[in-house]
Amino acid sequence: MKYLSIATLIAVACLAAGGGALAGEQPVLTAPAATARAGAGALVTSTASSTVVQRQPRPGSCHARGTGLFSLPDPSCTPGAIDPAVTQADIAATICHTGYTETVRPPESVTEAEKRASLHAYGDRRPLHYYEYDHLVPLELGGARNDVRNLWPEPGTSPNPKDELEYRLGTRVCDGEMKLAAAQLAIAHNWVAAYHRYVGG
Numbered sequence: 721m722k723y724l725s726i727a728t729l730i731a732v733a734c735l736a737a738g739g740g741a742l743a744g745e746q747p748v749l750t751a752p753a754a755t756a757r758a759g760a761g762a763l764v765t766s767t768a769s770s771t772v773v774q775r776q777p778r779p780g781s782c783h784a785r786g787t788g789l790f791s792l793p794d795p796s797c798t799p800g801a802i803d804p805a806v807t808q809a810d811i812a813a814t815i816c817h818t819g820y821t822e823t824v825r826p827p828e829s830v831t832e833a834e835k836r837a838s839l840h841a842y843g844d845r846r847p848l849h850y851y852e853y854d855h856l857v858p859l860e861l862g863g864a865r866n867d868v869r870n871l872w873p874e875p876g877t878s879p880n881p882k883d884e885l886e887y888r889l890g891t892r893v894c895d896g897e898m899k900l901a902a903a904q905l906a907i908a909h910n911w912v913a914a915y916h917r918y919v920g921g
Contacts, residue, residue, distance in 0.1 A: 765802050765864075768864060770826040772830070775868065777841040779843070781841055782841045800870055800904070800908030801869040806900070811862075831866070839851065854871065855871060856871070857870055857908050858890075861904050884915075
């Protein structure tokens, strides 16, 4: 009968308990815990802190689809996530209230470091200023404030086509022409398709 060494037993125990990678291994992204799922295809709600730099996926592990201003993020890395503080019932006091997004936007001291790491995750090598560290589901639609699943290095600077879509969807939601959840799903699942549907061109 063969006996395992104490070191091996400890390593196995750590992995079984969710202790992460062994020494010398590449650490794997641990996404912030989701607090709820509203059903198949729904977006997760986020508990990620806006004041803490969030861990990003491994370098080169994410791959954008398309090119230029109409690129889509990798759905495995950036599927979108939402803020549990924003619901259909309180949009008048949150996203439809003038100046709301500035009260929830993470500080640059946090997002600048995340942006650099996100560029490495997506394998992007152009200068930092070429990209916008973009909320896939925007803050204007109740997107998660600082969740790695909702942020990615969008090519180009602002304003851009996605900004126009965000404005159009936000207007529809605040005017009562569209449900908040529908707008969030449309922009998260394929913002380019949503752009052609709601903006045109």
